[in-house]
Amino acid sequence: MNATIQPVYSYFPGCSLGATNRAYDISTRNVARVLGLEMVELEDWNCCGATPYMAIDSRRSALLSARNLGISEKNGRDIVTVCSSCYLVFQKANHQFHDDPSLRADIRKALQTGGMDYHGNVRVWHLLELIVNDLGKEAIERHVVRPLDGLKVACYYGCQLIRPYGEVDDPEFPVLLNRLMEWIGATPIDFGMEAKCCGGILMTTQPEIGLDLSGKLLKQARKAGADCICTICPLCQMNLEAYQEKITSRIGGDCKIPVLYFTQVLGKALGLGSNELALRDALTPVEAVLAGKGQGGGHD
Amino acid sequence: MNATQVRGLTEEFLQRVHAIPNGEKIGQCLQCGTCSASCPSSDVMKYPPRTILAALRAGMLDQVFESRTIWLCASCYLCTVRCPAGIPFTEVMYELKRLGIQKGFLGKKSSGVAMAETFVDGVHKRGRSSDAELICRYVLRTHPTKIFSFIPLGWKLIRKGRISLRPHRIAGIDGLRKMLAAMEKGGAL
Numbered sequence: 001m002n003a004t005i006q007p008v009y010s011y012f013p014g015c016s017l018g019a020t021n022r023a024y025d026i027s028t029r030n031v032a033r034v035l036g037l038e039m040v041e042l043e044d045w046n047c048c049g050a051t052p053y054m055a056i057d058s059r060r061s062a063l064l065s066a067r068n069l070g071i072s073e074k075n076g077r078d079i080v081t082v083c084s085s086c087y088l089v090f091q092k093a094n095h096q097f098h099d100d101p102s103l104r105a106d107i108r109k110a111l112q113t114g115g116m117d118y119h120g121n122v123r124v125w126h127l128l129e130l131i132v133n134d135l136g137k138e139a140i141e142r143h144v145v146r147p148l149d150g151l152k153v154a155c156y157y158g159c160q161l162i163r164p165y166g167e168v169d170d171p172e173f174p175v176l177l178n179r180l181m182e183w184i185g186a187t188p189i190d191f192g193m194e195a196k197c198c199g200g201i202l203m204t205t206q207p208e209i210g211l212d213l214s215g216k217l218l219k220q221a222r223k224a225g226a227d228c229i230c231t232i233c234p235l236c237q238m239n240l241e242a243y244q245e246k247i248t249s250r251i252g253g254d255c256k257i258p259v260l261y262f263t264q265v266l267g268k269a270l271g272l273g274s275n276e277l278a279l280r281d282a283l284t285p286v287e288a289v290l291a292g293k294g295q296g297g298g299h300d
Numbered sequence: 301m302n303a304t305q306v307r308g309l310t311e312e313f314l315q316r317v318h319a320i321p322n323g324e325k326i327g328q329c330l331q332c333g334t335c336s337a338s339c340p341s342s343d344v345m346k347y348p349p350r351t352i353l354a355a356l357r358a359g360m361l362d363q364v365f366e367s368r369t370i371w372l373c374a375s376c377y378l379c380t381v382r383c384p385a386g387i388p389f390t391e392v393m394y395e396l397k398r399l400g401i402q403k404g405f406l407g408k409k410s411s412g413v414a415m416a417e418t419f420v421d422g423v424h425k426r427g428r429s430s431d432a433e434l435i436c437r438y439v440l441r442t443h444p445t446k447i448f449s450f451i452p453l454g455w456k457l458i459r460k461g462r463i464s465l466r467p468h469r470i471a472g473i474d475g476l477r478k479m480l481a482a483m484e485k486g487g488a489l
Contacts, residue, residue, distance in 0.1 A: 015429040019464035020457065044471045046427040051375045052419035055397040055412070059486025063479060064423070099321055110483040114475030163377035164390065171381040197340045197376035204435065205411040206344075206372060213340055213374075242453055281460050 009125070010072040011039035012090075014083040014234070015047050021234035023278035027263035028082050028127060030276040034267075035135060035143060039080055042072055048089040051201060059103065065093030066107045070118035078123040080130055082263065084233035088160040090124040091167070126161050128232050128262060129168050132176045140183045145271035147185025150292060153265065154191045154226035154257075155181060156217070158198055158236045171195070177232060177262060184269035191224035193217045198239040214239045215247040218255040227289050228258040230265050237261055241283050258286040265290070301362040310361050313399055320391045328385040329353045335379035335389050341372040349379050349389055352396075365405040370396045371412025398487035414442045424477065427470030432463045 011032075017025040032039045045068050047053075054061040069090065072079050081087050097104050097120050104120070111117050131140065155177040163171045172195050178188040198217060203210030218240060221229050231237040241259040248255045260282070267277045268290045274280065279287050301309070317323040335349035342348035346367040347355055355364050364370070370393060379389040397416070400406060406413050418438045422429045432454075439447050457463045470476065 016431055018428070018430070018468065020431045020462050022462065046470055046472075046476055047423045047429045049423060050419070050429070052416040053423060054394055055416045056401060056420050057485055057487035058394065058398065060480055060483050061486075063483050067476060067479065095321070106483060110479045113482040114472070114479040116475070116479070159374075159376040159378070164380040164388070166381065171377075197374050197378070199340075200374040200376070201415060202341070202372070202374050204438065205415045206341075209341055209344055209372065209374075242457075281462060283456055283460070 006036070006038060008038045008040060008077055009080040009130075010042040010075060010077040012042050012045055012048075012068065012079050012081040012083075012086060014081060014086040015050075016083065016234040016238075020238060021261075023281035024082060024234050024237070024261040024263060026276070026278040027261055027267050027272070030272050031263045031267045031270060032127075034270045034272065035131070035139070037080075037130070037135075040075075040077070042068060042079065043075075045071070048086045050085045050089060054089070054092075059106070061089070062093040062096050062103065063107050063110055065090050066097065066111060066118045067114075067116060069093065069122045069124075070111055070116045073118055073122045074116075078125060080125045080127050082127045082232070082234075082261075084126065084158055084160040085235060087124060087126045091165060094120065094122070094124065095165075126168065126232065128161070128176055128180070131266075132180050137179075137183055140180070144184050144269045146269055148181075148265070148269050148290070148292075149185045151186040151265075151289070152189050152225055152227045153181050153186045154221035154224065154229045155188045155194055156198075156221075156229050156231050156236060156240070157195050158231070158233050159195070159200070161232060162195060177230065180262070180266065181230065184266060186265065186269075189224050189226050191220045191226060193220045198236045200235060200239070203239045203243065210239060211243060211247050211250050214243060215251045215255060218244065218247060218257055219251070219253055222254045222257055226257065228260050228265075228286065230260055230262050232262050234261075244284065256284065258282065258284045258289050260286055260290075303359065306359050306362050309365075309403070310356065310359065313356075313361060313395065316395050316399065317392055320388060320395065322386060322388050323391065323395075325385055325387045326353070326356075326392060329387060330385055332384060334382050334384060335387075338378040338382050339373075340376060340378070341374060345369045345372050349393075352392075364396065365400045365403065368406065368410065368412070370400055371406070371410065373397075402487065409442055411442055414438055424480070425469075426467055427473045427476050428468055430464065430467035432465070433467055 049061045049064040199210030199213040264277045347369045373393040
């Protein structure tokens with residue numbers, strides 16, 4: 001009998017995967033199933049608070065994370081998320097919890113008023129990190145049934161997975177997603193904006209800044225000849241996909257390009273179908289690109 | 301604000317920054333400008349990151365609070381990872397946001413303040429955030445007439461089934477509220 005025990009993870013979808021980015025949720029669950037990753041949705045999870053909550057109250061922001069971490073700890077599981085913001089907020093809470101004994105005591109006391117607790121023993125993973133660093137090349141290649149030969153991908157990391165801690169990847173020149181794309185036969189292209197900001201929440205609060213930042217990204221990806229942009233964060237995906245018309249009318253040029261979640265690109269190579277990857281949820285058609293009929297970028 | 305008030309504000313701010321991990325490094329700023337050069341929003345900021353620290357030293361922190369600069373930070377952490385003095389500047393920005401709200405510097409309708417407060421309200425109400433509700437409430441609070449400009453994108457998302465009209469409330473909402481109430485505040489709540 002094989003003595004290796006497969007770990008079970010708590011899956012933390014996060015709020016934006018509930019509706020707006022449900023394709024990310026659907027493709028994540030199906031990719032995990034095919035790869036044999038056992039992920040069980042964290043029971044009765046609460047919002048991580050994202051960036052707006054910590055802009056108001058840093059201590060209660062850490063408490064929000066601790067409740068989720070505590071539930072996962074009780075089940076003896078580490079947490080996996082696919083949202084860069086949830087990832088960073090959890091990481092930050094774990095750092096604060098370990099580094100600040102008085103905050104730790106306050107958090108535990110507050111959790112106990114609601115019948116919960118946390119001891120600081122839960123590790124937080126982004127699914128990308130888990131797949132690339134933990135499963136690794138051979139495990140992925142074994143599952144690839146439809147290599148994405150010829151697909152030129154702009155790998156977009158954004159900010160909050162790789163910064164500020166730099167524990168997962170280089171904070172400015174990350175490689176995890178590029179590696180994964182190579183393993184599944186695709187060609188990552190350099191477009192110089194891999195770790196630049198899409199504008200995040202500024203797309204809503206300061207649209208002129210958000211549109212310009214996302215616009216630069218889209219333009220550079222097209223200019224570099226990418227067939228699609230591959231994202232690892234629901235907010236980045238939304239910013240880059242949903243405002244392409246607005247951006248084009250604001251800054252002009254070629255800004256139209258499919259923007260996929262990395263689980264959709266990976267899932268395609270793993271042989272998953274359109275429904276299992278919720279490809280029809282995309283606002284910019286993506287099926288033709290993934291079927292190998294690239295949009296033949298490069299003409300700016 | 302008079303000079304004494306600004307001094308008081310500066311002291312309170314510095315005290316809070318020093319409570320942040322590595323916050324004491326704020327005193328080691330060399331004014332090299334790496335932060336401003338790295339910031340994706342600095343070209344539209346009245347006080348880009350380097351200038352904020354210059355203003356702090358010049359006793360002009362109140363003017364920083366009065367500008368919308370603080371809320372133009374997208375929280376990308378590029379300044380933080382590049383600062384040669386090791387100043388966690390993104391966290392300094394968060395402290396400016398928290399103290400600014402607490403002192404009521406920018407009005408409740410200021411976009412950044414309105415977004416943060418609307419978001420927190422949603423979390424307190426249900427334990428989770430609903431994208432559609434957040435955007436609607438935010439727009440109604442800041443620029444009610446602009447709600448119409450969201451219709452084209454909203455309609456596209458509705459047709460794709462990407463907008464949920466029944467936001468989820470967590471089962472443990474009462475427990476969560478109790479926990480939040482038991483936690484001493486760490487900002488403007």
